[in-house]
Amino acid sequence: MRGERAQKKPVRVRFAPSPTGFLHIGGLRTALYNFLFARKHGGTFILRIEDTDRTRAVPGGVENIIQTLTWAGLQYDEGPFLDGENGKQTLYEKGNCGPYIQSMRLPTYKTHVEELLRKGSAYRCFCTPERLEEMRQAQMARKEPTMYDGRCKKLSGEECKAALQQGTPFVIRLNVPEEGSTEFVDRIHGEVRFKNRLIDDQVLLKSDGFPTYHLANVVDDHLMRITHVIRGEEWLPSTPKHLLLYRAFGWEPPEFAHLPLLLNADRSKLSKRQGDVAVEDYAKKGYLPDALVNFVALLGWNPGSDREVYSLKELAAAFSLPRVNKSGAVFNVEKLDWMNGYYIRQLKPGDLVRQALPYLLHAELIRKEGKRYMAHENGEELLMKKLETVLVVEQERIVRLGDIPHMTEFFFRLPPPTPDLIPWKDTPLSVTKERLERLSELLSSLPTKAFTEKELEKRIKAWLEERKFGTGEVLWPMRVALTGRAASPGPFAVAAALGKEEVLRRIARAAKSIASHG
RNA sequence: GGCCCCGUCGUCUAGCCUGGUCUAGGACAUUGGCUUUUCAAGCCAAGUACACGGGUUCAAAUCCCGUCGGGGCUACCA
Numbered sequence: 380m381r382g383e384r385a386q387k388k389p390v391r392v393r394f395a396p397s398p399t400g401f402l403h404i405g406g407l408r409t410a411l412y413n414f415l416f417a418r419k420h421g422g423t424f425i426l427r428i429e430d431t432d433r434t435r436a437v438p439g440g441v442e443n444i445i446q447t448l449t450w451a452g453l454q455y456d457e458g459p460f461l462d463g464e465n466g467k468q469t470l471y472e473k474g475n476c477g478p479y480i481q482s483m484r485l486p487t488y489k490t491h492v493e494e495l496l497r498k499g500s501a502y503r504c505f506c507t508p509e510r511l512e513e514m515r516q517a518q519m520a521r522k523e524p525t526m527y528d529g530r531c532k533k534l535s536g537e538e539c540k541a542a543l544q545q546g547t548p549f550v551i552r553l554n555v556p557e558e559g560s561t562e563f564v565d566r567i568h569g570e571v572r573f574k575n576r577l578i579d580d581q582v583l584l585k586s587d588g589f590p591t592y593h594l595a596n597v598v599d600d601h602l603m604r605i606t607h608v609i610r611g612e613e614w615l616p617s618t619p620k621h622l623l624l625y626r627a628f629g630w631e632p633p634e635f636a637h638l639p640l641l642l643n644a645d646r647s648k649l650s651k652r653q654g655d656v657a658v659e660d661y662a663k664k665g666y667l668p669d670a671l672v673n674f675v676a677l678l679g680w681n682p683g684s685d686r687e688v689y690s691l692k693e694l695a696a697a698f699s700l701p702r703v704n705k706s707g708a709v710f711n712v713e714k715l716d717w718m719n720g721y722y723i724r725q726l727k728p729g730d731l732v733r734q735a736l737p738y739l740l741h742a743e744l745i746r747k748e749g750k751r752y753m754a755h756e757n758g759e760e761l762l763m764k765k766l767e768t769v770l771v772v773e774q775e776r777i778v779r780l781g782d783i784p785h786m787t788e789f790f791f792r793l794p795p796p797t798p799d800l801i802p803w804k805d806t807p808l809s810v811t812k813e814r815l816e817r818l819s820e821l822l823s824s825l826p827t828k829a830f831t832e833k834e835l836e837k838r839i840k841a842w843l844e845e846r847k848f849g850t851g852e853v854l855w856p857m858r859v860a861l862t863g864r865a866a867s868p869g870p871f872a873v874a875a876a877l878g879k880e881e882v883l884r885r886i887a888r889a890a891k892s893i894a895s896h897g
Numbered sequence: 898g899g900c901c902c903c904g905u906c907g908u909c910u911a912g913c914c915u916g917g918u919c920u921a922g923g924a925c926a927u928u929g930g931c932u933u934u935u936c937a938a939g940c941c942a943a944g945u946a947c948a949c950g951g952g953u954u955c956a957a958a959u960c961c962c963g964u965c966g967g968g969g970c971u972a973c974c975a
Contacts, residue, residue: 397975432974508973515971524899525971550973568902577900585973592975616901616970639903646967674909677924681910685923704903704910707968711908714925724938776937803934854934866936 390422392607394448394455395429395596398440401657402447404710405611405641405649408675411694412638412703413609414453415676418695425603426458428480429596431589441480442468447658451668452691457603476603481595488590491598491628492551492583500627501583503549504531505542526579527552551584553593553623561619566607566636566700573619581620593617597624605633609700612637612707613648636700639679640707649710665738665780666715670722674715678708688721720778732767735780739766742784748791765876772872790876793885794863796892803855808893814853815860815890817846819883827879836871860889 394410396402402410417424426448428441445461448454457474478484495501504527515525532554534542542549555578562572583594590598600608615637625632641649649656655664661671673689681704682689682697689697726734739745745766752762769790770783777783788794802811821842829838843850858870861877874882 395975399975429975435974504973511973519898522898526899548973565902571901573900579971582973587973589973591973596975611969612902613969613975637902640969642968644908648969677909679909683911685911687909687924706903708910709908711925714909717925720938773937775939849934851934856934858934862935864935868936870934 388604388606390417390420390607391425391603391605392417392422392609393425393427393600393603393605394453395427395599395610396444397429397432397435398437398444399435400437400440400443401659402444403649404656404658404661404675407447407451407453407658407671408641408678409609409611409638410448410453411451411672411676412680412698414455415695415698416607416609416700417456419698422606423457424453424455425474425476425605426455426479427599427603428459428482429592430480430482431592431595433482433587433589436482441470443659447662450662451658451672453672481590481599484595484599485588485590487602488584488594488598489588492590492594495553495583495624495627496551498627500554501551502532502534502554503539503543504552504580504582505534505547505549506531524577526577529580532580548586550582550586552580553583553620553627555580555620555623561622563618563622563632563635565615565618566634567639567703568615568637568705571615571618573616575619575623578619578623581617583624593620593624597621597628600633601625601628601630607634607636609636609638612640636703639704641678642707642709644709644711646707646709654710654712663781665782666719667722667734667780670719671715673722674718678710679704687718716778723777723780724775726774728767728771731770731774732763735770735783736766738780738783739787744788744791745784768876772868772876776868789862789864789867790873793888796888797859797863798889798892800859800863800865801856801889801893803849803851803853806852806856810852811856812890812893814848815856815886815893817848818853818857819886819890822874822879822886823883825879830875830879830882832869832871832875835874839871856889857886860886 392413394406394413396406396410414424416422426445428444430436430441441459442461445459449461457476458479459470459472462469462471472479492501496503506527511527514528518525531552556575558575560572560574561578562570564570581593582591584590599605618635618637622632643649643653645653655661658671662668669690672691673687673694676689676694677687680698680702683702723731723734740749749762752758752765755761769787770777772790773783773786777786802808818839821839825835825838829835839854840850842848843853854870858867858873859865861870861873861882862868867873877885
């Protein structure tokens with residue numbers, strides 16, 4: 380058996396989420412590592428939906444996972460896909476090992492669990508939930524490990540038949556051997572060993588006829604010819620049960636690799652309540668998929684170099700299981716912010732606009748502005764041009780695309796007057812007012828086409844020099860007059876984006892507000 | 898409680914397998930500086946870590962043992 384592995388089967392890996400309504404950020408990383416491993420080895424990456432818990436099924440959960448994986452750029456080869464553009468979307472499947480949605484495979488699990496029953500590797504258990512609960516309480520009180528006591532294992536054929544005839548509800552449990560131990564070599568953790576005596580007789584088939592994770596997972600991984608199970612570390616303790624199942628079926632188990640957990644700041648398993656855990660939350664806030672993926676890739680894995688910025692393709696080329704860390708990694712949003720900002724800074728103007736557009740269009744203000752533009756003949760083009768100008772001006776300080784509407788507001792709407800902010804350091808109000816008026820004269824004498832960042836800077840600085848005006852005492856009030864803010868891009872860039880007419884309007888208004896203020 | 902996993906700056910990590918080149922490297926964050934009309938970006942600099950104890954060895958972050966600490970699992974959830 381072992382020797383056959385040397386033939387090197389083609390790599391097949393899978394991401395197997397539960398459709399609980401959204402894709403967890405930890406799930407994204409698991410999916411990513413599977414994806415990278417598949418790409419690295421020219422293998423197949425499969426999406427399988429594990430929806431065997433009817434109580435937790437969420438409508439639209441499958442679609443949401445597919446959409447999120449697509450958003451992240453993790454293209455899978457087999458599994459359920461989404462079709463249809465506008466409005467109606469339908470699910471279809473691709474691949475030869477489906478269906479890839481477990482609730483559609485119920486008969487498969489049933490025939491397999493019957494095989495185990497015949498072989499004596501599993502047995503029916505008629506114990507009530509109440510008895511099980513009592514049993515656990517008693518075990519806890521005695522400080523014993525809490526596990527099934529095997530009562531129904533000892534049932535005679537007749538007793539079993541009788542219970543069946545009476546229609547007593549039952550589950551099917553794995554018959555775990557009393558003696559020996561189950562061990563395996565984890566690709567990340569190395570050798571791990573469990574005493575069989577301490578492995579519970581796991582439920583395989585629930586009383587509603589649905590399989591548990593353990594059964595469905597093993598049957599599907601085998602049938603889908605999965606070669607490497609790459610999953611979260613929370614599954615490490617149940618791996619011996621899975622191994623026992625492979626053995627009971629007479630199947631060769633895949634390789635296992637258990638990924639370190641993603642952690643909250645307090646080092647507990649990453650969970651809601653301490654921040655966002657849904658990938659779509661990050662998408663909504665305006666994190667770029669490439670940045671999120673890059674960041675998450677480096678949480679628990681590193682390429683062994685100081686480099687930190689990698690495209691998906693580069694990640695796939697560099698990826699290797701031995702370089703995955705053993706210990707959990709805190710999800711540190713501050714570093715994500717840095718990386719997202721970095722990615723945004725690298726964007727070409729056209730791409731920046733394309734990526735930012737959805738966020739801009741959500742903003743009330745810009746929608747209104749858009750309508751105004753659309754009234755013109757080539758309004759759309761003009762609007763795009765304006766948006767690009769504004770975005771390029773702000774580009775180096777954008778951290779999340781979702782912040783754009785707020786930070787660019789003053790480009791589209793006259794900011795509220797801020798007379799207290801206008802004077803530079805201890806420049807007297809009267810001087811500030813006078814400087815603004817002189818500046819206004821200069822600006823109105825300038826041709827419209829001089830309103831570019833470079834040209835304005837050149838002309839205004841020369842004028843400052845000539846008049847022996849201080850840069851701060853003019854440029855600070857100018858910038859505040861234009862933006863209404865203590866922090867903003869520089870006055871030349873803003874003035875260029877605003878255009879001559881609007882600049883003059885705002886400066887005049889600021890000067891006036893000083894007059895009425897003082 | 899039981900079982901399992903883990904333990905290098907605040908955080909992500911390099912180094913550990915194949916002891917010396919580690920007075921422990923990089924990144925984010927922080928602080929200071931430069932630039933300067935603010936913010937941002939950029940550049941420069943600073944501080945901060947081998948959990949603890951015991952071995953082995955000429956030499957240990959690196960190998961061994963123990964302690965402590967953290968986490969995960971312990972469902973007819975996945």
